[in-house]
Amino acid sequence: MRSMTCSPDTHTSFTSKTAQWQDGWLQSAQHLPSPNCGLRPAGMPIDLVVVHSISLPPGEYGTGCVQQLFTNQLNWEAHPYFQGIRGLEVSAHFFIERSGTVWQFVSCDARAWHAGKSQWQGRENCNDYSIGIELEGLEGLGFEASQYQALIALCQEVAAHYRIAHIAGHEHIAPGRKYDPGAGFDWVQLQRGLAALPVQFAGQGKA
Ligand SMILES: [Zn+2]
Secondary structure, three states: OOOOOOOOOOOOOOOOOOOOEEOOEEOOOEEOOOOOEEOOOOOOOOOEEEEEEEOOOOOOOOOOHHHHHHOOOOOOOOOHHHHOOOOOOOOOOEEEOOOOOEEEOOOOOOEEOOOOOOEEOOEEOHHHOEEEEEEEOOOOOOOOHHHHHHHHHHHHHHHHHOOOOEEEEHHHHOOOOOOOOOOOOOHHHHHHHOOOOOOEEOOOOOO
């Protein structure tokens, strides 16, 4: 059952030629609706993709804890680390597991809670106008080939439906406060995979 709390009255996306999208939900993703979302400001263009990394507990993969966190189902008692994030209400639009499996928690037409205090090219509150993609991983370490493949395919789908102009890391929109996806993320690989798109990259290695 999809949460109705952040269903916009009007679609902010433009018409797609494919049936891949329905009300901001990518049909090929695993859907797990989060209550941690809201409406985007009226008329706000969605033109930024923000790349993050997360794993729960940190460095442990495939636990299901990230999906639980993003849907307010995490048991705070299950691990000592969780005590430090107790009560945290966050979400991203997408989460890509180490296997490359793609999960979606919030309609891309709605505002997910992934960026926090942030700014990109003079515009504050990146959650208003961005799509957040979390990669399962640990800041500073590397990511799997299957994750790059999934991320590239996901960005292509997103860019086919929204007018994406920029792709940045959380570390670029909240410098000094956030450090993900970190030095282990290969921006060049992403740029090569998306070379056909008219998109600016914040990460190093821009072609
Ligand atoms: Zn982040």
